[in-house]
Amino acid sequence: MDCVLQAVVWVFRCRKPNKTPQTPKPVSATTTTTTELSSITDQSASFDPNLKFSMTKLRAATKDFSPKFIIGDGSFGTVYKAQLSNGVTVAIKRLNPDAFKGFREFWAEMVTLGMLHHPNIVKILGYCMTSSDRLLIYEFFQKGSLDHWLHLERNFTFIWGTRIQIVKGVAKGLSFLHSLDKPIAHQNIKSRNVFLDSNFQAHITDFGVARGIDNSTSYASTQSADAMGYCYMPPEYKEGLTSATLEADVYSFGILMFEIATGKRPNLPTFLYGKEIGIAEWARKMLAQDEHMQMLDGSMRRDGLIEAHVKEYFEIARMCTSEIRRERPTMAKVFRLLNSIPM
């Protein structure tokens, strides 16, 4: 059976309601060619037994993909908000049909996310494919991305407790991915890939470059470091490592922890004594001088904040961003350590 057919059979198996998957088995999206993917036409499936999708229904819900319904743009497609006829609101990612990367990521996202069920991982509800269109349908998050709330929302700042809640949610989701029988490296942890629900609970999204990790070697043979934001990328990738590893996710998570507590954008330069440095180096230097309280987001309220908790938080982030890959803690350990910090 060729790999495309295998994948389709597998995806349809996964559609059985209430079936809890044992181990995700993402098919090799990297070896599936554009031509193979283009040859799959007119299919749709729902991963939720209560929802049915078809291209006709989704076209109707978005008034034929009218720009009025666009809520965002990503590197491989446009995202629409739509209300289905049963009242459920969904986000529809419509892939750019010209982009090879789009086809590959469509496949990877569908097979990986379609079988993961965890409260801190975005739910994919289904997909639709025709000869000219590829659509992925997700649960809709009213609050959108963490990046938006940290950096773009004027007159808003998270309190410490909410920051801790978000960090714990991401840690729990990542720890789940890493502890599967065949662990999954997300490969693109960043604030844009964390969505927030109405209670500010975190949900990890964007599995387009996620990879299954071979337990015997502890890495996958391919990765897409180019998709990972440079500032979230561990030093070993910058030095040329080309394997996907769980430790790379831990590093990106550590950068995300710094971003959440400091409110600094990791992609913008940080200055220390007039010198421009990256956020990880800045944090290491500040922590070495015991300046953890000065690192906190200046716009955050300080009442009730306990210094020991702040110190512990930054210590965990520092361990995650160790330059030495093997010295980084596992996500399971990170989650345990974070649990000693109250929200």
Ligand SMILES: Nc1ncnc2c1ncn2[C@@H]1O[C@H](COP(=O)(O)OP(=O)(O)OP(=O)(O)O)[C@@H](O)[C@H]1O
């Ligand atoms: N499920 C969703 N609920 C609410 N908003 C969403 C949802 N999915 C996407 N969006 C919106 O669409 C935007 C684009 O999402 P998308 O995942 O395509 O790209 P991205 O992750 O922001 O960028 P890139 O793909 O380049 O990493 C998001 O920033 C968000 O504002």
